[in-house]
Amino acid sequence: MSRKARAVIDLDAIRHNYRLAKSMAPQGRALAVVKADAYGHGAVVVANALNQDADAFAVACVEEAVSLRENGIEKPILLLEGFFDGEDLKAVQEYNLWTAIHDLGQIESLKNWHGSQPTQAWLKIDTGMHRLGIPPELTRSAFEQLSSLPHISEVVLMTHFSCADELDNPATHDQIDCFNRACDGLNAARSMANSAGTLGWFDALADWQRPGLMLYGASPFVGSHPFGDKLRKAMSLRSEIIAVRDIPPGDVVGYGATWMAEQSTRVGTVAMGYGDGFHRQAISGTPVMVNGQMTKIIGRVSMDMITVDLTGLTGVNIGSDVEFWGETLTLDEVAPWYDSVPYTLTTCLTPRVHREYLNR
Numbered sequence: 598m599s600r601k602a603r604a605v606i607d608l609d610a611i612r613h614n615y616r617l618a619k620s621m622a623p624q625g626r627a628l629a630v631v632k633a634d635a636y637g638h639g640a641v642v643v644a645n646a647l648n649q650d651a652d653a654f655a656v657a658c659v660e661e662a663v664s665l666r667e668n669g670i671e672k673p674i675l676l677l678e679g680f681f682d683g684e685d686l687k688a689v690q691e692y693n694l695w696t697a698i699h700d701l702g703q704i705e706s707l708k709n710w711h712g713s714q715p716t717q718a719w720l721k722i723d724t725g726m727h728r729l730g731i732p733p734e735l736t737r738s739a740f741e742q743l744s745s746l747p748h749i750s751e752v753v754l755m756t757h758f759s760c761a762d763e764l765d766n767p768a769t770h771d772q773i774d775c776f777n778r779a780c781d782g783l784n785a786a787r788s789m790a791n792s793a794g795t796l797g798w799f800d801a802l803a804d805w806q807r808p809g810l811m812l813y814g815a816s817p818f819v820g821s822h823p824f825g826d827k828l829r830k831a832m833s834l835r836s837e838i839i840a841v842r843d844i845p846p847g848d849v850v851g852y853g854a855t856w857m858a859e860q861s862t863r864v865g866t867v868a869m870g871y872g873d874g875f876h877r878q879a880i881s882g883t884p885v886m887v888n889g890q891m892t893k894i895i896g897r898v899s900m901d902m903i904t905v906d907l908t909g910l911t912g913v914n915i916g917s918d919v920e921f922w923g924e925t926l927t928l929d930e931v932a933p934w935y936d937s938v939p940y941t942l943t944t945c946l947t948p949r950v951h952r953e954y955l956n957r
């Protein structure tokens with residue numbers, strides 16, 4: 598019998614969410630962001646599921662891009678952080694990758710590069726995030742230098758938002774204005790929006806959107822949102838009850854004896870722990886569904902197991918189904934209980950969690 602800790606992933610939901618991203622700007626195109634193993638959903642399977650629809654894919658680094666190519670993905674793939682050395686640049690050539698350019702040094706490297714296949718360069722402008730990108734005032738000069746290189750077929754202008762998930766935060770307006778001023782008069786496609794930009798900021802919808810999180814069904818916004826609510830949940834994290842016991846009031850549960858029963862309590866032990874990438878920050882009280890009924894985690898998360906309160910639940914036995922997040926209990930809802938955000942909850946799942954795919 599295999600371990601029951603598993604992530605059930607609905608590929609139809611991911612296709613639906615990609616189409617929603619595209620529908621926000623019907624003339625626009627969208628890079629499906631599948632970095633970090635598609636936020637823990639399995640990059641190769643997700644990319645194959647989107648292969649018909651996707652205009653292009655985006656990953657963080659060369660290794661991720663090579664893995665997609667070696668598994669048959671032929672659509673364009675953008676390296677969101679570009680190349681870092683000569684080896685990377687060789688891979689750009691060999692695997693026919695698009696590359697971000699976020700630093701003038703990378704333009705110098707490209708001048709000395711004699712790639713035989715022309716490729717796209719995505720010139721990244723730092724409009725306020727201050728992580729990657731060239732200063733806005735250097736945009737024209739960098740654009741002209743890049744455009745003049747014989748092995749650069751097209752230059753796309755891009756920037757990245759720091760606060761687009763906060764719909765009342767004026768920083769995004771400032772970033773959009775800064776970007777539009779920097780790009781003024783340059784004849785090139787443009788790209789600003791991550792998921793939050795795509796769903797929440799019409800002014801950010803340019804030629805290319807770059808949805809990541811939303812593909813997997815999590816809304817970037819806190820609370821209800823007219824477009825965020827149209828997303829379909831892609832992952833359900835599940836396992837099973839492997840032991841049941843009754844304890845009297847005053848007894849404690851788990852490492853550090855952090856939880857004490859106030860009444861007679863039925864305790865269920867579940868095959869799921871931080872060895873599966875399940876966040877140890879989950880506190881007693883974190884909601885969980887057992888056999889379709891809402892209850893809570895009690896005691897500390899350990900490496901291979903966690904304990905849940907089964908008191909008053911019906912029909913629960915060894916082998917009963919446990920859902921940590923999914924359709925009913927959404928990632929957005931549970932993330933704060935883990936002192937976390939949806940991004941990390943799925944991305945941190947380890948290979949020990951089986952990925953089961955629906956609608957391949």
Ligand SMILES: *Cc1c(COP(=O)(O)O)cnc(C)c1O
Nearest residue numbers: 630677757791792807808809810
């Ligand atoms: C990760 C990433 C994205 C996707 O962001 P989400 O918030 O997950 O939609 C878009 N653009 C860049 C440059 C990124 O690094």
